[in-house]
Amino acid sequence: MKEMTQIQDVSRFDRIIDRYERSEESLLAILQDFQREFHYVPEEGIRRLSEVMGVPASKIYAMGTFYKALSLTPRGRHTIKVCTGTACHLKGAPQILETLERELRVKRNGTTEDGEFTLECVNCVGACAMAPVTLVDEVYHGKTRPSKVMDIVRKQVEG
Amino acid sequence: MGVINSIEQLEEYRRELAATAKPDLPTVLVCFGTGCQANGSRLVANAFMEIIKEQGLQVDVNIGIKTTGCHGYCENGPLVALRPQDILYLKVKPEDVPEIVEESVKGGRIVERLVYRDKVTDEIVPRYSEIPFYKHQLRIALRHIGTIDPTSIDDYILAGGYAGLAKALRMEPEDIISEVERSGLRGRGGAGFPTGTKWRSCAAVDSDVRYVMCNGDEGDPGAFMDRSIMEGDPHAVIEGMIIGAYAVGSRQGYIYVRDEYPLAIRNLTTAIEAAREKGLLGENILGTGFSFDIKISRGGGAFVCGESSALMRSVEGNVGEPRAKYIRSVERGLYNKPTVLNNVETWANVPEIILKGAEWYASMGTEGSKGTKVFSLVGKVNNTGLVEVPMGISIRELVENIGGGVLGGKKFKAVQTGGPSGGCIPERLADLPIDFDSLTEAGSMMGSGGIIVMDEDTCMVDVAKYFTGFLVEESCGKCTPCRDGLPRIYDLLTEVTEGRGREEHLDMLEELCDLLTWGALCGLGTSAANPVLSTVKYFRDEYEAHIRDKKCPAGVCKALITYSIDPEACTGCRLCAKNCPQNCITGKRKEAHVIDTSKCIKCGVCKDVCAFDAVRIS
Ligand SMILES: Cc1cc2nc3c(=O)[nH]c(=O)nc-3n(C[C@H](O)[C@H](O)[C@H](O)COP(=O)(O)O)c2cc1C
Ligand code: SF4
Numbered sequence: 001m002k003e004m005t006q007i008q009d010v011s012r013f014d015r016i017i018d019r020y021e022r023s024e025e026s027l028l029a030i031l032q033d034f035q036r037e038f039h040y041v042p043e044e045g046i047r048r049l050s051e052v053m054g055v056p057a058s059k060i061y062a063m064g065t066f067y068k069a070l071s072l073t074p075r076g077r078h079t080i081k082v083c084t085g086t087a088c089h090l091k092g093a094p095q096i097l098e099t100l101e102r103e104l105r106v107k108r109n110g111t112t113e114d115g116e117f118t119l120e121c122v123n124c125v126g127a128c129a130m131a132p133v134t135l136v137d138e139v140y141h142g143k144t145r146p147s148k149v150m151d152i153v154r155k156q157v158e159g
Numbered sequence: 160m161g162v163i164n165s166i167e168q169l170e171e172y173r174r175e176l177a178a179t180a181k182p183d184l185p186t187v188l189v190c191f192g193t194g195c196q197a198n199g200s201r202l203v204a205n206a207f208m209e210i211i212k213e214q215g216l217q218v219d220v221n222i223g224i225k226t227t228g229c230h231g232y233c234e235n236g237p238l239v240a241l242r243p244q245d246i247l248y249l250k251v252k253p254e255d256v257p258e259i260v261e262e263s264v265k266g267g268r269i270v271e272r273l274v275y276r277d278k279v280t281d282e283i284v285p286r287y288s289e290i291p292f293y294k295h296q297l298r299i300a301l302r303h304i305g306t307i308d309p310t311s312i313d314d315y316i317l318a319g320g321y322a323g324l325a326k327a328l329r330m331e332p333e334d335i336i337s338e339v340e341r342s343g344l345r346g347r348g349g350a351g352f353p354t355g356t357k358w359r360s361c362a363a364v365d366s367d368v369r370y371v372m373c374n375g376d377e378g379d380p381g382a383f384m385d386r387s388i389m390e391g392d393p394h395a396v397i398e399g400m401i402i403g404a405y406a407v408g409s410r411q412g413y414i415y416v417r418d419e420y421p422l423a424i425r426n427l428t429t430a431i432e433a434a435r436e437k438g439l440l441g442e443n444i445l446g447t448g449f450s451f452d453i454k455i456s457r458g459g460g461a462f463v464c465g466e467s468s469a470l471m472r473s474v475e476g477n478v479g480e481p482r483a484k485y486i487r488s489v490e491r492g493l494y495n496k497p498t499v500l501n502n503v504e505t506w507a508n509v510p511e512i513i514l515k516g517a518e519w520y521a522s523m524g525t526e527g528s529k530g531t532k533v534f535s536l537v538g539k540v541n542n543t544g545l546v547e548v549p550m551g552i553s554i555r556e557l558v559e560n561i562g563g564g565v566l567g568g569k570k571f572k573a574v575q576t577g578g579p580s581g582g583c584i585p586e587r588l589a590d591l592p593i594d595f596d597s598l599t600e601a602g603s604m605m606g607s608g609g610i611i612v613m614d615e616d617t618c619m620v621d622v623a624k625y626f627t628g629f630l631v632e633e634s635c636g637k638c639t640p641c642r643d644g645l646p647r648i649y650d651l652l653t654e655v656t657e658g659r660g661r662e663e664h665l666d667m668l669e670e671l672c673d674l675l676t677w678g679a680l681c682g683l684g685t686s687a688a689n690p691v692l693s694t695v696k697y698f699r700d701e702y703e704a705h706i707r708d709k710k711c712p713a714g715v716c717k718a719l720i721t722y723s724i725d726p727e728a729c730t731g732c733r734l735c736a737k738n739c740p741q742n743c744i745t746g747k748r749k750e751a752h753v754i755d756t757s758k759c760i761k762c763g764v765c766k767d768v769c770a771f772d773a774v775r776i777s
């Protein structure tokens with residue numbers, strides 16, 4: 001909850017908005033920067049963006065739900081992405097995903113109760129030669145095995 | 160040099176660069192493509208930097224982001240290339256670096272254990288250009304990848320970059336268009352539409368404003384050539400677009416890049432800025448009076464945004480939904496103005512075509528598909544990576560000669576081409592030439608050039624279900640056949656894979672597919688049936704095995720398989736029992752173990768940890 005109050009400070013949104021031209025063309029890029037900065041697109045951010053740009057908030061919400069790179073609910077502190085592209089699928093991505101779902105007790109595209117992990121599926125991350133690929137906070141891990149994937153996650157997160 | 164004011168000055172600048180370049184200076188090229196970085200190339204680069212600094216050697220270590228883009232041979236990364244010796248080292252670890260510096264950089268000798276070794280003859284192949292994976296390739300779109308530093312415009316100019324533009328700017332726009340037409344270049348983004356024809360239609364529309372755009376959305380979940388080009392040779396795309404803009408009369412361009420490609424976005428941004436500084440973008444390009452600039456648009460992670468009308472709506476700052484097909488974007492595209500949209504690889508070919516001529520380009524490839532195509536060869540194959548070959552090469556040549564055959568000596572079963580819009584082609588048709596028309600005839604598609612090799616352990620029903628599932632997720636839901644039909648197909652396939660399929664399922668599938676092909680609004684829906692129809696056509700027996708015998712012959716579909724341990728092969732090492740999340744493996748040390756199938760959740764852990772290959776799936 002502490003984070004929420006911080007976000008309400010509109011200057012944090014304005015700093016991002018000001019990096020771009022005042023044009024509808026910039027909407028998606030700004031929303032993506034919100035996503036990067038806050039790990040989701042906060043409601044206050046949408047309202048502020050709507051105000052500054054003079055675009056209906058409903059339109060921005062529609063973009064928020066349409067584009068997969070954006071999320072309207074807060075994400076976990078760490079994001080684990082399982083590549084479910086074709087090469088990874090053939091080389092065992094489904095088992096990696098199931099293992100993570102079971103061990104972290106979370107469904108795909110969900111966040112653990114303690115807010116620690118968000119588990120996502122992504123399409124080909126462009127490293128098919130190392131399939132199956134798992135990303136922990138944007139660090140690539142190739143040739144992941146069901147028996148090893150939790151060790152990889154723990155090792156990286158605990159440093 | 161600051162701004163280059165004329166075509167002559169560009170040539171002079173190139174000569175200057177050549178005069179100061181030291182081609183004999185030893186250079187260590189560490190691949191910094193996504194694949195090699197994941198394999199640890201950053202650590203290798205650091206090790207080189209350190210040792211070279213320590214010893215004060217005269218080596219220009221091309222490292223960091225300053226290194227090269229992806230060589231395409233990611234399977235064997237981190238890759239280190241040495242010039243001028245033309246040596247390629249594979250799977251280099253930081254520990255190997257002192258030896259490479261001592262032996263090769265200083266001593267000119269080869270470190271044998273790090274070079275390519277032929278799997279059959281066991282001979283070593285130290286030369287980059289002699290390795291079978293590269294030897295059979297003909298690189299045009301990938302011409303600079305792995306050899307130049309993508310963040311250096313000087314590197315690009317030195318390698319002959321912007322010479323195509325210089326030539327184009329001396330031509331009439333009309334002549335450029337006919338050159339591209341005569342080259343036979345067809346769009347590399349999927350549909351294979353003739354590029355010259357597209358440009359001509361756009362130029363013919365009466366309008367004060369025109370746009371040129373580059374499609375770098377690369378949605379096919381098994382292809383990464385566009386990523387590699389944008390990361391490894393961004394100026395090739397930019398140069399192509401400037402030529403296209405001059406030909407059709409456009410002043411503003413856009414590159415739409417997939418959000419998951421941060422390195423591509425970074426390298427393109429750097430390249431655009433460098434081109435502006437040199438006067439190759441912006442007002443009065445090379446003093447010719449022609450003005451053009453490029454903006455980058457980041458995608459939002461939606462596959463359908465790769466479709467042309469959806470992409471344009473997305474750039475405008477809207478939800479990326481496709482619109483009715485009868486509106487042609489060459490007439491009414493971005494902001495309703497005439498627009499040329501081409502794929503990354505298409506654009507990268509343009510400068511070479513202008514420079515070397517239509518006849519040169521058209522001399523490669525087949526009757527209907529000219530030039531070369533980049534394929535991403537992945538899946539169950541020994542050498543995976545990016546491969547550029549002339550159109551018309553057979554599937555078998557690609558898989559066997561370049562790909563080095565199927566992984567682990569397993570049986571080659573099929574290739575999937577064209578991503579979610581394509582289909583599966585069985586091994587018995589592997590002599591088929593790969594070109595736009597042959598693949599379409601066989602019920603698949605060229606698509607973006609993903610070639611996924613499948614072996615006996617790949618279940619074709621599962622593959623069809625996989626692609627359908629992908630498309631269900633990605634459908635924008637605007638039209639009914641796709642919104643409602645696709646999930647229905649997915650459900651039917653799920654029933655088949657779970658052993659609840661009935662004989663009628665196959666007919667029902669075919670009917671639904673038909674509906675989709677004719678009724679959907681955009682290409683996502685109209686081609687969505689291909690993965691299903693092609694597998695039903697070529698692998699009907701596999702569907703029947705699931706339906707009649709309730710068996711998955713490839714041992715993939717979870718509901719139809721059981722795990723067991725072969726008592727002959729099991730050594731009783733207990734490793735599986737220790738790792739099984741269900742604790743359902745029992746047995747005494749040094750005695751054969753047994754799985755309690757009533758508790759087994761088929762997680763695959765036991766098979767994964769067993770060093771004796773004793774776990775069986777049936
Ligand atoms: C659902 C869908 C997704 C597409 N995705 C891409 C893509 O990711 N990249 C691409 O270049 N073309 C894609 N296309 C094809 C584009 O609509 C368009 O034909 C292409 O960018 C034109 O460029 P080209 O003529 O150079 O191939 C897609 C088409 C459809 C129907
Ligand atoms: S075919 Fe599918 S993706 Fe295309 S417009 Fe219709 S619902 Fe949307």
Ligand code: SF4
Nearest residue numbers: 729730732733735769
């Ligand atoms: S890991 Fe393999 S060899 Fe060891 S007990 Fe299990 S099945 Fe037997």
Ligand code: SF4
Nearest residue numbers: 739759760762763765
């Ligand atoms: S598949 Fe998983 S649950 Fe089943 S026996 Fe093996 S390790 Fe245990």
Ligand code: FES
Nearest residue numbers: 085088124127128
């Ligand atoms: S399919 Fe996973 S990296 Fe390409």
